[in-house]
Amino acid sequence: MRSIIVSSIKLLYRYMYKHYFVMVFVFLLMIVIVMVCEVFTSCMLNKNKKNSSKALLIKNHEFHQFEIMKNGKFFNNVMVHSNILKKHWCFNESLRDINMYNYTVSQNEILSKILIKYSNNGIDASEITLLLQQYPVLRQIKTGQILSWIIITKKKLQCLVWDIFPQEIRVYNRMNTSFTEGIIRFSNQLNDGLSPSILFIGKLSGTFIDSARSLGIEENCIMDITNALQYQLDFHKLHQGDRFSVLISIMMNDDHSIKSKLLGARLCTAGKDYYVFRANNGKLYDREAVRLGGNFIRFPTLKPFRVSSNFNLNRLNPVTGQVSPHAGVDFAVPIGTPVVSVGDGEVIVSAYSKIAGNYVAIRHNCHCTTRYMHLKKLLVKPGQRVKLGDNIALSGNTGRSTGPHLHFEIWINHRPVNPLTTTLLNFEKLLGHERTIYLNQVKEMLPHLCFD
Ligand SMILES: [Zn+2]
Structure with missing residues (x-):
């Protein structure tokens, strides 16, 4: 066994000795080939890198991360910009083919060429024709401006965000067979210039909430508007194309997260304008300084009547001697x-x-429900919206009742409260000095809420 190994080593040694130069040559050749390959592949990678920085394609569930600067207009733009795209992305996530692109316009470039070239041929040319026909202003894109767009199934353009650095962003959203335009403007004029404010101008396409979201308006601001106006108008009865403008202020928290606050909003439907403004006390009021979304009157009748039985959760039944709560008045x-x-x-x-x-x-x-009992005649139907002071019934003596009276209950967070003493339902209207300050603020904000 050992002799076989020894002899084979000897043989190999003799072979290597004889073909020494051939071996060295082969070895050198291999090194050269490896080096050439290295140089070639690195060149190719660089080339690809250049392309991908021009038009960034974001695949599947990756979000585009913007570098966020702490102050200045760039920060505002980036925040709104990424908000719009994120909302579209989340909304269309269920679709299989959704691609997002981001591109900075170079010299002498036009929209149609950019969209076709950098969408990896994934966009239908008729989409661009339609968009430009509706909004010829898009022919005016300039060097350095940023375009972001989202393409969904069947090569359809879902959204185009045009960042007209540094004061304005325009958003074009698909709405069935056409596009709607939203305008977002940045300003430091309001709020004593302390925190920047952003104005959103949009048209209704779908629900108000969806339309506001697609413009990049923060969720808490949308909720403020719908809560404040929910009984002034029926959000289900708005029309497509109804216009709205929303003014918000943005601040940065210590942890670098962003805080948006609604300053004012206007919604125009059926020829009528509805307004919401925030007063210095943080609450929302209408143009006449009347509190929105939180007003109540004390008595369920036009004038107060004598109380015949008080609210008492520990009332004893005079007949049975057992506790029989009286949850109302x-x-x-x-x-x-x-x-x-x-x-x-x-x-x-x-x-x-x-x-x-x-x-x-x-x-x-x-949080709050009210109940009215022993009525003679009902004047409203379930599902109907009523306003403060609306007639809902005529009083009576029906059900378990020993004489004509109106039993009235207020429930807050599923518990009955004393309607005569609860302070949670105060009718609110700004008065005196507070009102003067508020009306001045409204006067200052009103022109900002125009639709042009
Ligand atoms: Zn009662």
Whole structure:
């Protein structure tokens, strides 16, 4: 065995000795080949890198990360810009083919060529024709401006964001067979110039919430508007193309997250304007300084009546001697007296029950419900929206009742509260000096909420 190994080593040694030069040559050749390959591949990579920095394609579930600067206009633009794209991205996530592109315009470039060239031929040319026909202003793109766009299935353009650095961003969203235009403007004029403000101008396409989201308006600001105006107008009855403008201020928290605050908003539908403004106390009011989304009156009748039985959760039944809570207050009201809703809200019950008789329940917000019992005649239907002071019924003596009266309850967070003492439902209107300051602020903000 050992002899075989020894002899084979000897053989190899002799072979290598004989072909020494051939071996060295082969070795050198291999090194050269490897080096050439290295240089070639690195060249190719550099070339690819240049291309990808020009038009960035974001695949599947990756988000485009913008570098966020702390101050100045760039920060505002970037924040809004990324917000718009993120919202579209999340919204269309269920679709299989969704691609997002980002491109900085170079010299003498036009929109159609950019979209075709940098969408990897993934866009239908008719999309661009349609967009340019509707908005010829898009022919005016300039060097250094940033374009971002999203393409969904069937080569369709879903959204184009045009960053007209540094003061304005325009957003073009697909709405069935056409595009809507949204305008976003940056300003440091309001708010004493302390924090920048952003104005969003848009048109309704789909619901108000979706339209506002697609412009990049923060969720908390959208909620403020819908909460404040929910009983002034029916958001389900808005029309496509209705215009709105929203003014917000943005601040940066210590942890570098962004805080947006609604300053004012205008919504125009059926020829009528609805306004919301934030007062210095943080609450939202209308143009006349009347609180929005939080107003109540104390009594469910036009004038107060004598209280015949008080609110008492520990009341003892005089007959059985057992605790029989009285979750509301009874007013000695003659039969046929108009009963009114104590606040804006939605009727959730208008029906007959053995105990309550004819009764109405109204939900005013997610925390508060009111109930009106022993009624003679119901004047509202479930699902109906009512405003503060609207007639909802005529009082009576139906159900388990020993005489004509109106039983009235207020429930807050699923617990009954004393309607005569609760301070949670104060009617609010700014008065005196506060009102003067507020009206001045409104005067200053109004021209900013124009639609042009
Ligand atoms: Zn009662």
